[in-house]
Amino acid sequence: MVAPESIVEAFEGAGYRLTSPRRALAALIAARTGHFTAEDLLAEANRGRHGPGRATIFRSLEVLAELGAVERLDLPSGGHAFVACEPAHHHHVVCSSCGRSTEVSDNGLEGMAEAIQRETGYRVDTHRLELFGVCPRCRSRAT
Amino acid sequence: MVAPESIVEAFEGAGYRLTSPRRALAALIAARTGHFTAEDLLAEANRGRHGPGRATIFRSLEVLAELGAVERLDLPSGGHAFVACEPAHHHHVVCSSCGRSTEVSDNGLEGMAEAIQRETGYRVDTHRLELFGVCPRCRSRAT
DNA sequence: GTTTTTGCAAACCATTTGCAGGGTC
DNA sequence: GACCCTGCAAATGGTTTGCAAAAAC
Numbered sequence: 001m002v003a004p005e006s007i008v009e010a011f012e013g014a015g016y017r018l019t020s021p022r023r024a025l026a027a028l029i030a031a032r033t034g035h036f037t038a039e040d041l042l043a044e045a046n047r048g049r050h051g052p053g054r055a056t057i058f059r060s061l062e063v064l065a066e067l068g069a070v071e072r073l074d075l076p077s078g079g080h081a082f083v084a085c086e087p088a089h090h091h092h093v094v095c096s097s098c099g100r101s102t103e104v105s106d107n108g109l110e111g112m113a114e115a116i117q118r119e120t121g122y123r124v125d126t127h128r129l130e131l132f133g134v135c136p137r138c139r140s141r142a143t
Numbered sequence: 144m145v146a147p148e149s150i151v152e153a154f155e156g157a158g159y160r161l162t163s164p165r166r167a168l169a170a171l172i173a174a175r176t177g178h179f180t181a182e183d184l185l186a187e188a189n190r191g192r193h194g195p196g197r198a199t200i201f202r203s204l205e206v207l208a209e210l211g212a213v214e215r216l217d218l219p220s221g222g223h224a225f226v227a228c229e230p231a232h233h234h235h236v237v238c239s240s241c242g243r244s245t246e247v248s249d250n251g252l253e254g255m256a257e258a259i260q261r262e263t264g265y266r267v268d269t270h271r272l273e274l275f276g277v278c279p280r281c282r283s284r285a286t
Numbered sequence: 287g288t289t290t291t292t293g294c295a296a297a298c299c300a301t302t303t304g305c306a307g308g309g310t311c
Numbered sequence: 312g313a314c315c316c317t318g319c320a321a322a323t324g325g326t327t328t329g330c331a332a333a334a335a336c
Contacts, residue, residue, distance in 0.1 A: 017310050017315060039300075053318045058301060074217035076269065078326095080300085093265045102263050112251045113274065120245050121279035122236045126219065129272045131256065136264035160290060160335050182325075196293045201326060221301095223325085 002084035004030035010069035021052035025060050034099030035073055035081040073130060091128075095135035104131065145227035147173035153212035164195035168203050177242030178216055178224040178235075216273060234271075238278035247274070 007026035012018060028041050028051070038057055045051025052060070061082060064070040073081045073094065083092055083101050091109075094101045106129065113124045150169035155161060171184050171194070181200055188194025195203070204225060207213040216224045216237065226235055226244050234252075237244045249272065256267045 019309070019316060021317065037300090055302080055319080056317055059316085072221070074271070076271070078215070078223065080221065093259060093263055093267060095265065096268065102265065104259050104263065108251065108255045108258070112255075115251070116236060116247050116274065117276075120236055120247065121282075122238065122245065122274075122276045123282055124236065124274050124276040125239065126276075127272065127274045128217070128219070129270065131259065131265075131267050131270045133260075133265045133267040133269075139264075139266055162291060162334070164292065180325095198294080198327080199292060202291085 002030055007064065007069050007084065010064060010067045014063075014067055016063065021056050022060060024050070025052050025057060029064075029070070029082075029084050032084070035083045035094055035101055036099075037079065037081045074128075076132060091130065093131040093133060093135075095138055096132050097134050097138040100135050100137070102135070145173055145229075150207065150212050150227065153207060153210045157206075157210055159206065164199050165203060167193070168195050168200065172207075172213065172225075172227050175227065178226045178237055178244055179242075180222065180224045217271075219275060234273065236274040236276060236278075238281055239275050240277050240281040243278050243280070245278070 004023075004026040007029055008018065008023060011022055011026075016022070024045070025041070028044050029036070031044075032040075038061055041057050041061075042054055045053075045057065061070060065072050065082070069084065070082045071085050071092065073083060073092065075081055076096075083094075085092070085103060090103045091106055092101045093104055109127065109129060113127060116122070117124050147166075147169040150172055151161065151166060154165055154169075159165070167188070168184070171187055172179070174187075175183075181204055184200050184204075185197055188196075188200065204213060204215075208215050208225070212227065213225045214228050214235065216226060216235065218224055219239075226237075228235070228246060233246045234249055235244045236247055252270065252272060256270060259265070260267050
C-alpha cells in the first residue's frame with residue numbers, strides 16, 4: 001500500500017539514523033495491506049529471526065506517527081491500530097471485514113468545524129474522524 | 144450535566160437490576176462536569192467509603208456505553224475517557240483545558256459519509272468524530 | 287428461591303522504561 | 312570517537328476475570 005522507501009525516507013528526512021531494524025520495520029509496514037497493530041508487527045518480526053524487537057517497534061511507531069508517515073487509529077473495539085499513509089491531513093475509511101483502508105480528504109469537515117465553532121463558542125483545535133464500513137471488494141465477495 | 148436519574152433509568156429501561164452501587168455510580172457520573180476516566184470515578188468512589196468497587200465501575204461503564212447513556216472517547220493522548228450524554232447520535236467537542244464537553248449534532252457529517260461512500264465505494268457503517276479545542280469559558284479566562 | 291451483581295484480588299495485556307552493548311554518522 | 316539506537320527483561324498501568332457471598336426480583 002505504501003513503498004518501504006517512503007517510510008525509510010521519513011526517518012531519514014527527520015534526521016533519524018538509518019539502521020537495519022528500521023529498514024526491516026519499514027518493509028514490514030509496507031507489506032501490510034490494511035491496518036495493523038503493534039502486536040501484528042511484533043509477531044511478524046519474530047517469525048523471521050532477525051526482526052526488530054518489541055521496544056524498537058513501539059518506539060519507531062511512535063516516531064512515525066509523529067512524522068505523519070503512519071496514523072494511529074482507535075478501533076471501535078477500543079484497541080489501537082496503525083495505517084501507513086501520506087503525511088497530509090486526511091482521514092481513513094477502514095474496512096471492518098478485511099482491514100484495508102482508504103484515505104479520504106476532509107473536504108467539508110473543515111467547514112463543519114467552523115460551523116461548530118460558531119455555534120458553540122469553542123475554539124476547535126484538532127479533530128479526529130474515523131469511518132468504518134465494508135470495502136468494495138468485500139462487498140462483492142459477501143454477496 | 145446530566146441528571147443521575149437518566150442514568151438510573153438507562154439501567155432500568157434495559158432490564159438491569161437497580162442496585163445501590165449502580166445508583167452511587169449514577170450520582171458520581173452526574174456530578175462530573177466534563178469528561179472523566181474510569182480511574183477518576185474509582186478515585187472518587189474510594190474517597191467516600193461505600194462507593195462501588197473497581198470491577199463494578201468498569202462493568203457498569205461498559206453497559207452504559209452500550210446503552211448510549213455514556214460515550215467512550217479516545218483522547219489524543221491515546222487514553223480513554225467517558226462523557227454522559229443523551230442516547231442519540233451526535234458527537235462531542237471536548238475542551239482540552241477543563242475537560243468540559245458540549246454535544247454537537249452531526250449535521251453535515253451524514254452528507255459527508257454519503258459523499259465518501261460514493262467516492263470510495265465503501266459502504267460506510269459507522270463513524271466516530273471527536274473534536275478538541277478550548278471552550279468559551281477557558282478562552283476568556285486564558286486571555 | 288432463582289438469577290443477577292458485587293467485591294476482592296489475582297490475572298492480563300499492551301505499552302514503557304532502564305541500562306549496557308553495538309552501530310551509525 | 313561521540314552520540315544515537317537496540318534488545319532485553321523487568322516495571323507499569325489500565326482493564327478484565329474467577330469465584331463465593333450478598334442483593335434484587
